Amino acid sequence: MDLISLGIFLLIGAVAGWLAGLLMRGGGFGLLGNILVGIVGAVIGGFLFGLAGISLGGGMIGSLITAVIGAAVLLLVVGLIKKA
Structure with missing residues (x-):
């Protein structure tokens, strides 16, 4: 993984986490x-x-x-655990 790919990976992660939040x-x-x-x-x-057999494509939009x-599923599960 080169530096640009790492930057894109981190950018998608940051945007996805922010949107899910x-x-x-x-x-x-x-x-x-x-x-x-x-x-x-x-x-x-x-x-x-993957379990559902759904593919959104390999581009940045599909990845996002x-x-x-x-991330929304993760936050939902964490919220349920915190309430229990």
């Missing part, structure tokens, strides 16, 4: 928190879409949508 609780988590939530969300989203949905 807005959707699920009304705010972001700071730059590092957004990146972490977005990256973990991308893994979760890729896993869930997958990461946002996965």
Whole structure:
């Protein structure tokens, strides 16, 4: 992975984490928190879409949508665990 790919990866993670934060609780988590939530969300989203047999394509938009949905699922699960 070259430096540009790493930058794009981190940018998609940050945007996905920020968007998921807005959707699920009304705010972001700071730059590092957004990146972490977005990256973990991308893994979760890729896993869930793979199980369902859904592919959004290999471009940046598909990756961003997958990461946002996965991050939203992550935040939902974390919120449910915190309430329990």
